[in-house]
Amino acid sequence: xxxxxxxxxxxxxxxxxxxxxxxxxxxxxxxxxxxxxxxxxxxxxxxxxxxxxxxxxxxxxxxxxxxxxxxxxxxxxxxxxxxxxxxxxxxxxxxxxxxxxxxxxxxxxxxxxxxxxxxxxxxxxxxxxxxxxxxxxxxxxxxxxxxx
Numbered sequence: 001x002x003x004x005x006x007x008x009x010x011x012x013x014x015x016x017x018x019x020x021x022x023x024x025x026x027x028x029x030x031x032x033x034x035x036x037x038x039x040x041x042x043x044x045x046x047x048x049x050x051x052x053x054x055x056x057x058x059x060x061x062x063x064x065x066x067x068x069x070x071x072x073x074x075x076x077x078x079x080x081x082x083x084x085x086x087x088x089x090x091x092x093x094x095x096x097x098x099x100x101x102x103x104x105x106x107x108x109x110x111x112x113x114x115x116x117x118x119x120x121x122x123x124x125x126x127x128x129x130x131x132x133x134x135x136x137x138x139x140x141x142x143x144x145x146x147x148x
Contacts, residue, residue, distance in 0.1 A: 033086030034133050038126065041082055041089065047120045048077045054116035061112045064103060084137045096144035103147070110146050114138075 038044060052074055056062055065073070082089030093099065114135065121131045 034130060034137070035082060035085040035087035037130050038085060038134070041078065041087065043124070044081050044085075044087075045078050047117075047124055047126070048074055048081065050120040050123055051077075051117050054119050055113065058112060058116055061109050061116075064105070064109070081134070081138075085134065096141045100145045100147075105146050107146055110142055 035044075038047075052070060055065060056070075076091065076093040079089040080091040080093065083091045117138075118131070118135070121134070126134075
C-alpha cells in the first residue's frame with residue numbers, strides 16, 4: 001500500500017509540474033491593435049467614404065474642401081488613420097501643420113469635423129472603446145490644425 005501511495009503522490013507531483021510547465025510556456029495572446037479591432041483597411045475605407053460625404057454636406061466646413069482633390073484626400077485619410085491605429089499603411093502626406101497653415105481653422109470647425117466623423121463611426125456601429133481610442137489619436141493633431 002505504501003508503494004501505491006508513493007506512486008500516486010509521484011504521479012500527482014509530476015502532473016502538477018507538467019501543468020505548471022505548460023502554463024509557464026503559454027503566453028497570453030497579444031492585444032489586437034486598434035487597426036485590427038476596427039476591422040482593418042476595408043472598415044476604415046468604409047468609414048472614410050461616409051465621412052467625406054458627411055463633410056461635403058456640412059455647410060459649417062465644406063468650403064474648406066471646395067478645391068480639394070477628393071480622391072487623393074480619401075487615400076490620404078485612409079492611410080493616416082490606418083497608420084495612426086497601428087495598421088500597415090504609411091501616411092505620406094504633408095504634416096498637419098503644413099497642410100492647414102493659413103486656413104484659419106477654428107475650434108468650431110475642428111469640432112464640426114469631429115461631429116461628422118462620429119456620425120460615420122456611429123453609422124458603422126464602431127464600439128465605444130474603439131471610437132474613443134480613434135478620436136483620442138486624432139485629437140492629438142488638433143494643435144497642428146486649429147489656427148492660434
